[in-house]
Amino acid sequence: MEFFLITSLNGLCYGLLLFMLSSGLTLIFSMMGVLNFAHASFYMLGAYIGYSISQLLGFWTALVLAPLVVGALGAAFERYFLRRVHKFGHVPELLITFGLTYVVLEVVQLVWGRIAVDFAPPALLQGPAFTLVNHSVAGLSLHGGAVAPELCSTADAALRIVCSPFPATRGFMMLVAITMLASIWLLLTRTRVGLVIQAALTHPDAAESLGHNVPRVFMLVFGAGAGLAGLAGVIGGSTFLTEPAMAATVGSIVFVVVVVGGLGSLSGAFIASLLIGIVQTFAVSLDYSVGSVLGSLGMAMAPSWQGTSLARLTIAQVAPILPYLLLVLILIFRPRGLLGSREG
Amino acid sequence: MSATSYTGARWGSVWLWLVFALVMLVMPRIFDSGLSITMLSQMGIAIIACLSYNMLLGQGGMLSFGHAVYTGLGSFVAIHALNAWSGASPALPVSLVPLAGGFAGMGFAVLFGYVTTRKSGTTFAMITLGLAELVFAMSLMVPEFFGGEGGVSGNRVVGAPVLGISYGPAVQVYYLIALYTLVCVVLMYAFTQTPLGRLLNAVRDNPERVEFIGYNPQRIRYTAFIIAGFFAGISGGLGALNFEIVNAEVVGAARSGGYLLFTFLGGATFFFGPILGAVLMVLAFVMLSEITKAWLLYLGGVFMLMVMYAPGGLASLIMLNLRVARHGKLRVLLPAYGLLALSGAVCALGFSALVEMVYHRQLDAAMGPVLRFLGTSLDTSSAAHWSGLLVYLAIGVLFFEWSRRRFALQWNAVHQSMEDERLRAAATP
Numbered sequence: 001m002e003f004f005l006i007t008s009l010n011g012l013c014y015g016l017l018l019f020m021l022s023s024g025l026t027l028i029f030s031m032m033g034v035l036n037f038a039h040a041s042f043y044m045l046g047a048y049i050g051y052s053i054s055q056l057l058g059f060w061t062a063l064v065l066a067p068l069v070v071g072a073l074g075a076a077f078e079r080y081f082l083r084r085v086h087k088f089g090h091v092p093e094l095l096i097t098f099g100l101t102y103v104v105l106e107v108v109q110l111v112w113g114r115i116a117v118d119f120a121p122p123a124l125l126q127g128p129a130f131t132l133v134n135h136s137v138a139g140l141s142l143h144g145g146a147v148a149p150e151l152c153s154t155a156d157a158a159l160r161i162v163c164s165p166f167p168a169t170r171g172f173m174m175l176v177a178i179t180m181l182a183s184i185w186l187l188l189t190r191t192r193v194g195l196v197i198q199a200a201l202t203h204p205d206a207a208e209s210l211g212h213n214v215p216r217v218f219m220l221v222f223g224a225g226a227g228l229a230g231l232a233g234v235i236g237g238s239t240f241l242t243e244p245a246m247a248a249t250v251g252s253i254v255f256v257v258v259v260v261g262g263l264g265s266l267s268g269a270f271i272a273s274l275l276i277g278i279v280q281t282f283a284v285s286l287d288y289s290v291g292s293v294l295g296s297l298g299m300a301m302a303p304s305w306q307g308t309s310l311a312r313l314t315i316a317q318v319a320p321i322l323p324y325l326l327l328v329l330i331l332i333f334r335p336r337g338l339l340g341s342r343e344g
Numbered sequence: 345m346s347a348t349s350y351t352g353a354r355w356g357s358v359w360l361w362l363v364f365a366l367v368m369l370v371m372p373r374i375f376d377s378g379l380s381i382t383m384l385s386q387m388g389i390a391i392i393a394c395l396s397y398n399m400l401l402g403q404g405g406m407l408s409f410g411h412a413v414y415t416g417l418g419s420f421v422a423i424h425a426l427n428a429w430s431g432a433s434p435a436l437p438v439s440l441v442p443l444a445g446g447f448a449g450m451g452f453a454v455l456f457g458y459v460t461t462r463k464s465g466t467t468f469a470m471i472t473l474g475l476a477e478l479v480f481a482m483s484l485m486v487p488e489f490f491g492g493e494g495g496v497s498g499n500r501v502v503g504a505p506v507l508g509i510s511y512g513p514a515v516q517v518y519y520l521i522a523l524y525t526l527v528c529v530v531l532m533y534a535f536t537q538t539p540l541g542r543l544l545n546a547v548r549d550n551p552e553r554v555e556f557i558g559y560n561p562q563r564i565r566y567t568a569f570i571i572a573g574f575f576a577g578i579s580g581g582l583g584a585l586n587f588e589i590v591n592a593e594v595v596g597a598a599r600s601g602g603y604l605l606f607t608f609l610g611g612a613t614f615f616f617g618p619i620l621g622a623v624l625m626v627l628a629f630v631m632l633s634e635i636t637k638a639w640l641l642y643l644g645g646v647f648m649l650m651v652m653y654a655p656g657g658l659a660s661l662i663m664l665n666l667r668v669a670r671h672g673k674l675r676v677l678l679p680a681y682g683l684l685a686l687s688g689a690v691c692a693l694g695f696s697a698l699v700e701m702v703y704h705r706q707l708d709a710a711m712g713p714v715l716r717f718l719g720t721s722l723d724t725s726s727a728a729h730w731s732g733l734l735v736y737l738a739i740g741v742l743f744f745e746w747s748r749r750r751f752a753l754q755w756n757a758v759h760q761s762m763e764d765e766r767l768r769a770a771a772t773p
Binding site (some may be wrong): 029030035081084085088090091092094095096098099100101102103105106107109110111113114136211252255256258259263285313318320321323324325327328331335 | 387401405407443459462463465467468469470471473474475477478481482485532597601604605608638641644645648651652655699702703706707
């Protein structure tokens, strides 16, 4: 039970991180028709810039400043690079963001080196947010913070006590993601700025003739999307690992999320992020082999297959390909994605 | 009139093919060191791969991020075929092993293309990316087929020599590769002239109208994808023969990205563009990566500049200047070109010196603060060197921007006058 709870919370947390990235990507896509291939690079930049700022001014300042810096970089990229190739069509737009991934990766290695940097969360967030204690007699109980080690162990062999801590960084990540979500939603639906953005999204010409500077709106949306990625980077980088490979690891998953959710659909991206986050987290923590799972389902593998590496593969090892399998299945059975509206 | 120019054009292209074949024939005589023969072989392989990639990108408008899947799986099947069938009983001559790779690439294209080509544009790009990740992740999971970390190795010198060819010396493999390259390039060029090739261009430009005249764009994309997969597989099979070892890297994202990058740099809008791109690719991978550790940075920067200023790649730059030369106006532009090249060289020098200094601090700091750069020594601990280079680079950038604007003005003027000439010629009967 406590395994299930903690794993679902971890999955939810990973899913929310994915959504922090895919929301910006989806917003940019639905507005400008550009799939920003370098979105994960902005995520990585956020982590590294956040690391540098936190060395100088502390984590909390970095949490505010780094997304602003990354957002400004994103806006500048839109203004001076992306806008120039806009007239050539969508393929060059995708290509220039593809070129940017190379440049960002190399610049990061140039400035911060090729190995991971030690980006630790602040003392307040280190340690568990709460601990679930499963006592075989007293049952499941919830304790805030860490629990004393003597509570988790017992000399009595008949008793079984399992303590499952939930890291505070993960809790913080969920908190930030949900706050961010709520504020984007409020901004888009309840404010004048949001109305202009929505208008520029669906009817750019009409919005322009009403006197709104649509290219500037595009630039700001691109910057905001990059800034959101940067925010995710500060949190993701301090929770997980800040290394040059982090963009590539998360990047392709985010694209899967966006396609599975349906290109351009924010709610689709939300569902797909949570789905992939939870599926992958559960898969990673299950240590059963494919052969044994099939066996317990009553299907024996052919003798020639038994003992091959395919049968010995554990679900945890298969976990990395699950998002891509989901992508392929979705494309076969529901080509427009979970909540996508247009066929393309 | 039209008939004579048609045959004239046809003879012209035959001459071009002969020159192409001749160049491939004599190249290993001119550059006969071991390194250059390896590079020439790699160029042949890359030419087939990039041309097959351009069948998707340039001719079909399909931006694929997973072309290495087809070359790579072709390599794996080819090396397994070599190991299984080309031994004592010569069921499969070594010369035909690349074809096994080709059919493998085709088979996987039939399988994966069914999913990917259901979509076009951005979605297609994302799906190919996802599939490439899928195959790469699989390659580490199934060591029986992919050989795990070490890869699968083979031996191409098996069976009795045919006509004295044992494929022991590298130059014999080169000529095999050259032969395959010639045949594949001719076939791929012929493909662009077929109705299917033309329809593929139409699908790229306007799929709705293709649908209106009764074709299924999805089916056309799928067919082209399969054909591209076949040639990609041949290239992979040749790679397996050339290196005699295949590891999971050949299906990796970096390889796919390389095909995309260099096909575009060479020029996706002309048939010969990817050939230039492939030659550049081998030069960059083998030589540039030797010279500097920051080569991917330079490559990415050049790529972004190309996307912004010359989306047709090198091939389009060549063709544009040939057109200017044909009008006898290249001479007018030469001074501006000179300035542009000079200021560009100034900028490139300053920028790369700075980059190398940063890299030196980052990676080789243990070897002291001084680094050798193009015959001079730069001291990464001296503020004067840093600030001097920064000022130099700033001046260089201003100089470049000034000459770029000057060049753009002249270029536009030349094109305007060429356009006027054309209109005048059209107006006079």
